[in-house]
Amino acid sequence: MELLSHLMDGFAIAFQPFNLGMMALGCLLGLFIGAMPGLGSVNGVAILLPITFFVPPTAAIIFLAAIYYGSMYGGAISSIMLGIPGASTAVATTFDGRPMALQGKADYALVAAAVASFVGGTISIILFTLFAPPLADFALRFGPQETFALMVLAFATFVGLGGDDIPKTIFMILLGLVLSTVGLDVISGRPRLVFFDLQGFYKGISFIVLAIGIYGIGEMLWTLETSRGKVEIANHRFTYKRLMSALGDLKRAWGTMTFSSLLGYFVGVLPAAGATPAALMAYGLTKSFARDPEKFGKGDIRGVAAPEAANNAASTGSMLPMMTLGIPGSPTTAILLGGMVIWGLTPGPLLFIEQADFVWGLTASLYAANFVTVILNIALIPVFVWVLRMPFMILAPLIFVLCFVGGYAPDTRMFDPWLILLFGFVGYVMRKLDYPLAPLVLAIVLGPLAENSFRQTMIADLGDWTVFFTRPLSGIIMGLAILLFIAPFLKRFLSRGKTSTLET
Amino acid sequence: MRRAELTFAVILGAFSIYLMYMAQIPPLQIGWVPKKGPGSGAAPFWLSLGMLICAVWIFWRGWRGITPQGRSTEPFMDTYTFKVVSVTVGSIFAMLLATHFVGAYVAMLAFLMFYMGVFGKVPWPTTIWVSFAIPTGIFFLFESGMKILLPKGITEPLFIPLYKMFVY
Incomplete structure (x- = not known):
């Protein structure tokens, strides 16, 4: 009953005209951002975050969460119409969405994507509402030891589950942590790592500057290189009769959508996973369990429904650890988390007590955003298709200009746009050489919290580091983190063992 | 590579x-x-x-x-990529540098005109329309709406009448 009462309060906040307006605007922008090749939720949230510093935190998070949400819907549009995923989360949608479009069934695929996204979103928000309060209650027992252990666990998941090159992943985590120490040390007040004695470094490196650099400039450079300006839009027809027929065609995919939503939600909760692996896993498992797997990849509606339900569910799932534990479940939620810190909020369990309006306003807005986005998505499909015809050579400079202004706005100093350009170029080179960028963003966001909790523990326990292992809760978390760290090595060792057994 | x-x-x-x-x-x-x-x-x-x-x-x-x-034996950058990346990074660099002298709006306008019209071969009517529309939109969103003043450099006096009309 208490849960329902909180949720009703949340709806009262979410339905305030200003918040409702921010949500609708966020959904609309998110749909466009998701639909644009090369732009995803992380780019959109990073570039538009500075705008939210001038509105109340609840409206700000509702706006950004709506962008996150909308972009999950929008990603399917370019996957289907252009054959280019709007974002990495929609890669799996291309496998069957594009063949459907080439068979003249683009509208069927788009409707399937929208409805599956709606189902995924709805199931995951219900799960979020049910799980978030008990997890937050549990997390209230955490001291600095547990907080530090949780940070280690978050980093370990990238090594154990991220699937990227291990030394490069660890390097990026460490680089993010070092960059987070630039500027004045909050404990001693001494300046650290002030490169070339430049005044700008005294204030530290903002995660926004890093995020806009690598996801704004760096990703655009990458897209300019890979797309080479050549995209071909699929023919489409869109009438009311065909819309109804497309909805009827979805009957076969209800089971797929439900299964993928549940899978996506739980994958999304894991810090290193997020929506992209969720969508790929949902596609792979749906195909494996299907009686007719040979139909996949040739335009099967279940191949569109599975990844779309999963990526939406994962986006909500990734908000669960962010809100309750202060650990982001994806790069986008890492940026949201950084935004919350700038808005003056402390992400974590206390948020549910001290900022109940914020938490429940956001939760209720997710329910509402789901309805708004599915309606906008289906209604505006012809508009998106028109926008997708915009040459990339117009879109790219607009994004560069937005990166410049968005980077300048928070602190109104030219130092930040220069850093953005530097991070953008280095980020592009790193991406080309297969250095994972998400751990870098996660580490710069979590760095200050990790260092402070570590130093608090060291001061309180007189330098006894074993306390991280002897306290029951932090011991369990640390044990899990170590397991995740060694998992890839263990896996490699076991597979080598198997190979040598087979050879003998 | x-x-x-x-x-x-x-x-x-x-x-x-x-x-x-x-x-x-x-x-x-x-x-x-x-x-x-x-x-x-x-x-x-x-x-x-x-x-x-x-x-x-x-x-x-x-x-x-x-x-x-x-x-990998492939080159790190082919000719096309090198051209795109160097022109893009170089023109953003020039925009930032110009901002210190002629201000953000003139720098943005010049950047958009160059990138779309000269480099991107976007038709000139579209280039001119978008190049003026974007800085204008940014002025109203940031300066008029959020009261964040972007650097103007030597063009500052030109903005004084606009401040009176739209900002304060």
Whole structure:
């Protein structure tokens, strides 16, 4: 009953005209951002975050969460119409969405994507509402030891589950942590790592500057290189009769959508996973369990429904650890988390007590955003298709200009746009050489919290580091983190063992 | 690509050593400070040491051809990519530099005109329309709506009438 009462309060906040307006605007922008090749939720949230510093935190998070949400819907549009995923989360949608479009069934695929996204979103928000309060209650027992252990666990998941090159992943985590120490040390007040004695470094490196650099400039450079300006839009027809027929065609995919939503939600909760692996896993498992797997990849509606339900569910799932534990479940939620810190909020369990309006306003807005986005998505499909015809050579400079202004706005100093350009170029080179960028963003966001909790523990326990292992809760978390760290090595060792057994 | 992988690992290793050097410059301390816990330089120093170890590891894996980049014989950048990246980075660099002198709006306008019209071969009517519309939209969103003033450089006097009309 208490849960329902909180949720009703949340709806009262979410339905305030200003918040409702921010949500609708966020959904609309998110749909466009998701639909644009090369732009995803992380780019959109990073570039538009500075705008939210001038509105109340609840409206700000509702706006950004709506962008996150909308972009999950929008990603399917370019996957289907252009054959280019709007974002990495929609890669799996291309496998069957594009063949459907080439068979003249683009509208069927788009409707399937929208409805599956709606189902995924709805199931995951219900799960979020049910799980978030008990997890937050549990997390209230955490001291600095547990907080530090949780940070280690978050980093370990990238090594154990991220699937990227291990030394490069660890390097990026460490680089993010070092960059987070630039500027004045909050404990001693001494300046650290002030490169070339430049005044700008005294204030530290903002995660926004890093995020806009690598996801704004760096990703655009990458897209300019890979797309080479050549995209071909699929023919489409869109009438009311065909819309109804497309909805009827979805009957076969209800089971797929439900299964993928549940899978996506739980994958999304894991810090290193997020929506992209969720969508790929949902596609792979749906195909494996299907009686007719040979139909996949040739335009099967279940191949569109599975990844779309999963990526939406994962986006909500990734908000669960962010809100309750202060650990982001994806790069986008890492940026949201950084935004919350700038808005003056402390992400974590206390948020549910001290900022109940914020938490429940956001939760209720997710329910509402789901309805708004599915309606906008289906209604505006012809508009998106028109926008997708915009040459990339117009879109790219607009994004560069937005990166410049968005980077300048928070602190109104030219130092930040220069850093953005530097991070953008280095980020592009790193991406080309297969250095994972998400751990870098996660580490710069979590760095200050990790260092402070570590130093608090060291001061309180007189330098006894074993306390991280002897306290029951932090011991369990640390044990899990170590397991995740060694998992890839263990896996490699076991597979080598198997190979040598087979050879003998 | 192989040469890029190895060279970049060396650059990252050198950067890690530089960070370690920066983190131990007095008064920063990298060890235990009695009653104060770990010194201010401890976190950056030891984390940078970890970065150095990873850079050596990355170099070794690249050298042995364990990573795809370490085995690749493809060029790091073909002619097209080099042109796109250098023109894009160069023109953004020029926009930022120009902002210090002629202000953000003139710099943005010039950047958009060059990037779309000259480099992107977008038709000139569209280029001109978009190049004026975007800075105008940014002015109303940031300066009029959010009261964030962008740098104007020597063009500041031109904006005074606009401030009176739309900002204050």
